Amino acid sequence: xxxxxxxxxxxxAGVVAAIATTGRPLAAAGQDRHVFPGAEWARVEPxxxxxxxxxxxxxxxxxxxxxxxxxxIAIQGGxxxxxxxxxxxxxxxxxxxxxxxxMMYGKY
Numbered sequence: 001x002x003x004x005x006x007x008x009x010x011x012x013a014g015v016v017a018a019i020a021t022t023g024r025p026l027a028a029a030g031q032d033r034h035v036f037p038g039a040e041w042a043r044v045e046p047x048x049x050x051x052x053x054x055x056x057x058x059x060x061x062x063x064x065x066x067x068x069x070x071x072x073i074a075i076q077g078g079x080x081x082x083x084x085x086x087x088x089x090x091x092x093x094x095x096x097x098x099x100x101x102x103m104m105y106g107k108y
Contacts (some may be wrong), residue, residue, distance in 0.1 A: 004031075013087045019094045033077055034077040035077065035078035035079060036078055036079050038080055041075070041078075041079065041080045042078065042080070043079055043080045044076060044077075044079045044080065049059075049081070055073075057081070057082045060072075060082065060084075061082075061084055064084045064085065069084065069085055070085055070086060070089050070091045071084065071085030071087045071089055071091070072084050072085060073084045073085075073087055
């Protein structure tokens with residue numbers, strides 16, 4: 001269990017770092033910057049992801065494949081940026097929720 005939690009935190013940290021390196025929104029020109037998901041999640045267009053972000057996402061994918069990660073997803077502006085594993089599988093992460101939220105929101 002501890003290995004899965006650590007793996008999840010490492011993957012989430014890698015995805016957050018990949019998102020932070022872009023310095024600008026990933027939405028392509030002409031799209032709304034943020035969307036609210038409906039029945040299906042919209043996806044970030046692959047061509048609108050910067051090279052720096054793509055490199056970080058590739059590193060996060062490699063890290064997730066090398067660990068016992070059940071599933072992970074990164075959403076930016078209401079669109080799916082990255083996903084890995086079985087997203088339908090529910091994992092118990094009670095002891096790490098605050099850490100993941102802190103990585104997502106940063107310093108208040």
